Amino acid sequence: MKKSVTRLKKSKFIRNIAILMSGTAIGQGMMVAAAPILSxxxxxxxxxxxxxxTALVSIISVIACWRYELAIVLPKEDEDAANVLALACLIVLFMTGITAILVLLGRSWIAEQLGSSELGSYLWWLPISILGAGLYQALNYWSTRRKKFKQLSISRIFRSFGTVGVQLPVGLMKVGASGLVGGQVAGQAIATVVLGYQTWRNEKSFIYKAISKTKIKKIFIENNEFPIYGSPQALLNSISQNIPLFMLAYFFTPEIVGLYTLAHRLLSVPLGLISQSFKQVIYQKISETYNKEGHVYEVVLKATVGLAAVGFIPMLIITFAGPKIFSLILGEEWYFSGVYSQWLIIWMFLGFINTPTFVTAQVFKLQSFILVYEIFLIIFRSAAFIVTGLYFDSVASIAVYSVIGTTFNIVLIVTVLFYLRNYQQLNR
Structure with a gap:
């Protein structure tokens, strides 16, 4: 037993997760502490x-780098990775410009289609959010490759400080959603500046010397599976994840959208505390193991089982006591957020334990398979929401949406593990 504990203490893998989790825990702790006040x-x-x-930011930001940010971790040489980083940042600038043009031309139409005229006045902040989120993603994966987990942890703390630091005081001024949206934008901007400053301060000489126009062009072509398959897959996944917000706004009311938003936001905190940190470290670990040994089945299986063990008890608690917990902490008007959480937690739990298999698919360049997977997922979810939105209530819509997400996550986990086992047997 003592030897096992000693090995855990000495494990770089565990230590890296702990470093990232510490920053995430502090940041998420602030969000949780602020929730009863914000509500x-x-x-x-x-x-x-x-x-x-937030849904619009999420959908656009996942393709802000055309998924080249994932390729930053993969090259054997750091010089090649630096050129991938430069490529990703250039694409972010391009996507920010495209977003600004879309907002300029279609701001009112977008708000009208989403059933919230108030949203239109906040869409001017969308290009700023895309710029911040896109650059952060690129710097995030560069820091992961370089094992700079401490600076990632610091940036996450600053993001939460920025978000809560705006949302709380502005909320007391009773100016509506301005405080919530403004805090979200400010938090992302601050995190990006902090991470960017740390990266530039520590590695500007290496990055500057490594960057080459010729290499950037070569990398753009050699890794074209990321924009060709990865971007559509990520876009579909993001749309699929955010379908409830758009469908609830279309079929029901902005109030119900708000109840869902807070439920999803609070459930994401405990699961995200581990999964976000774990994803960064496991992606680096799997990439490194694959480059050295080529076999990662055992690593992925153990990671999946470990996440399942960690998340099982919280899932049971929310499943049986969600409405009581939300009413007690947030107030009686948020009762239905707890009802929604009872269904959401099942899907989110499977998404939580799906983390190792999903990042493994990126390492093994299974983007075409994931793209097909996402197409079927969004078709099933959209159809389910349309039917339940027309003939049933919001609870039924969220329940069916969650069950479909749960089923597809199980299919993905089993399929990827089966692929990895066969790959290992064939390449012994």
């Missing part, structure tokens, strides 16, 4: 506007 100074409609704005 009383903002109403569900305000959270509905935040949910729609």
């Amino acid at each position: 009383r100074i903002y109403d569900p409609t305000d959270f509905g506007v935040l949910g729609l704005f």
Whole structure:
């Protein structure tokens, strides 16, 4: 037993997760501590506007780098990775410009289609959010490759400080959703500046010397499976994840969107505390193991089982006591957030334990398979929401959505593990 504990203490893998989790824990802890206050100074409609704005940011930001950020971790040489980083940053600037043009031309139409006229005034902040999120993603994976987990941890703390530091005081001024959306934008911007400063301060000479126009062009072509397959897959996945917000806004009311938004936001905190940190470290670990040994089946299987063990008890608690917990902490008007959470937690739990298999698919360049997977997932989820939205209530819509997500996650985990086992047997 003592030897096992000693090995854990000495494990770089565990230590890297702990470093990332410490920053995430502090940041997420602030979000949780602020939730009972925010739920009383903002109403569900305000959270509905935040949910729609955040959904738009999420959908666009996942393709802000055309998925080249994932390729930063893969090259054997750091010089090649630096050129991937430069390529990703250039693409982010291009995507920011495209977003600004779309907002300029279609701001009112977008808000109208989403059933929230108030949202239109906040869409001017969308290009800024895309710029911050895109650059952060690129710097995030560069830091992961270089094992700079401490600076990633620091940036996450600053993001939460920035978000809560704006949302709380502005909320007390009773100006509606401005505080929530403004805090979200400010938090992302601060995190990007902090991570960017640390990266530039420590590695500017190496990055500057490594960058070459010729290498950037070569990398752009050699890794074209990321924009060709990875971007559509990520876009579909993001749309699929955010379908409830758009469908609830279309079929029901902004208030229901707000109830869903807060439920999803709070459930993401404990699961995200581990999964975000774990994803960064496991992606680096799997890439490194694959480059050295070529076999990662055991690593992925153990990681999946470990995450399942960690998340099982929290899932049971929310499943049986969600409404009581939400009403007690947030107030009686948030009762249905707890009802939604009972269904959401099942899907989110499977998404949580799906982390190792999903990042493994990126390492083994299975983007075409994941793209097909996402196409079928979004078709099933969209059809389910349309039917339940027309004939049933919001609870039924979220329940069916979650069950479909759960089923597809199980299929993905089993399929990838089966592929890895066969790959290992054939390449012994």
